[in-house]
Amino acid sequence: MISEKANTLLAELKQRSAAKCYSLETTYTRIPGLYATKVGGLPYWTFDRHLPLDSKGNKMALLAQINLNEFKLDSPMPSEGILQFFLSVDPDFLYGLDSDTEGKQTNFKVEWHEDIKCNLNLIKIQMEFPEMQKCDNSPLKGEFTMKLQKDVSYISQEDHRYNPLFSKLIEEKYGEKIDPDMPWSYLSGEENDFIREQLFGSKPAHQILGNPKLIQGDPWNKEKNRHYDTLLFQLDSDIKRNKTNDLEERIMWGDMGIADFYINKQDLLNRNFNDVLYTWTCE
Numbered sequence: 472m473i474s475e476k477a478n479t480l481l482a483e484l485k486q487r488s489a490a491k492c493y494s495l496e497t498t499y500t501r502i503p504g505l506y507a508t509k510v511g512g513l514p515y516w517t518f519d520r521h522l523p524l525d526s527k528g529n530k531m532a533l534l535a536q537i538n539l540n541e542f543k544l545d546s547p548m549p550s551e552g553i554l555q556f557f558l559s560v561d562p563d564f565l566y567g568l569d570s571d572t573e574g575k576q577t578n579f580k581v582e583w584h585e586d587i588k589c590n591l592n593l594i595k596i597q598m599e600f601p602e603m604q605k606c607d608n609s610p611l612k613g614e615f616t617m618k619l620q621k622d623v624s625y626i627s628q629e630d631h632r633y634n635p636l637f638s639k640l641i642e643e644k645y646g647e648k649i650d651p652d653m654p655w656s657y658l659s660g661e662e663n664d665f666i667r668e669q670l671f672g673s674k675p676a677h678q679i680l681g682n683p684k685l686i687q688g689d690p691w692n693k694e695k696n697r698h699y700d701t702l703l704f705q706l707d708s709d710i711k712r713n714k715t716n717d718l719e720e721r722i723m724w725g726d727m728g729i730a731d732f733y734i735n736k737q738d739l740l741n742r743n744f745n746d747v748l749y750t751w752t753c754e
Contacts, residue, residue: 492681629685728753
């Protein structure tokens with residue numbers, strides 16, 4: 472049973488941690504084109520750019536791209552161009568992750584095309600890229616269009632800011648002091664699970680900006696990672712029911728995991744995408 476106290480604390484957590492974001496939803500409604508906001512497939516690319524290569528010299532594949540001209544995002548995001556995320560598909564790198572090179576884009580790459588050129592001849596260079604959904608070492612099970620909308624996200628229980636905030640709420644609302652390292656002991660397991668579910672809901676947490684959904688620790692717990700203070704992009708595991716009502720995997724990071732790309736806010740405002748922290752975790 473969920474107590475009134477748990478509902479009150481949930482409402483306060485939402486109010487105090489609410490952060491504007493853009494949520495994305497994967498859809499099959501149409502086959503994504505080269506300029507589309509999408510997951511997987513072939514990327515928009517131009518002849519004047521070097522192909523993104525991993526540390527072994529192999530071409531990386533497109534994880535996702537956002538056509539900013541379609542949506543006109545607010546600051547600190549660019550309002551135009553195409554933003555892309557590439558990963559190595561080499562099985563040695565666990566979806567492009569290399570823990571020894573955090574922040575260095577050796578086996579993943581973030582690219583921003585400020586100007587979008589519409590030229591059919593560009594299709595030739597797209598064909599040089601591997602398609603991630605067709606590779607063995609891939610979290611993608613297909614190519615999907617993504618729809619974007621303004622949204623709000625809330626703090627995760629794994630976030631390093633959660634325990635101090637929760638403890639502060641208990642003291643302010645009920646005049647009680649609790650161990651900030653063990654805030655879950657204040658409520659029942661059912662109530663803690665209820666709060667966790669309500670903070671992020673049941674739909675996949677694909678988003679730009681806002682509070683990240685965290686499932687196995689917080690990358691900001693490492694002092695060196697505090698520099699990356701802004702969630703640039705998050706892509707969650709995604710299972711949907713198809714037309715025959717069967718469950719269908721669209722995206723799967725290990726065992727129901729999630730991937731995050733973080734950037735320093737000032738770098739984002741300066742349109743500098745050279746220093747990005749990429750991580751993924753699973754349950």
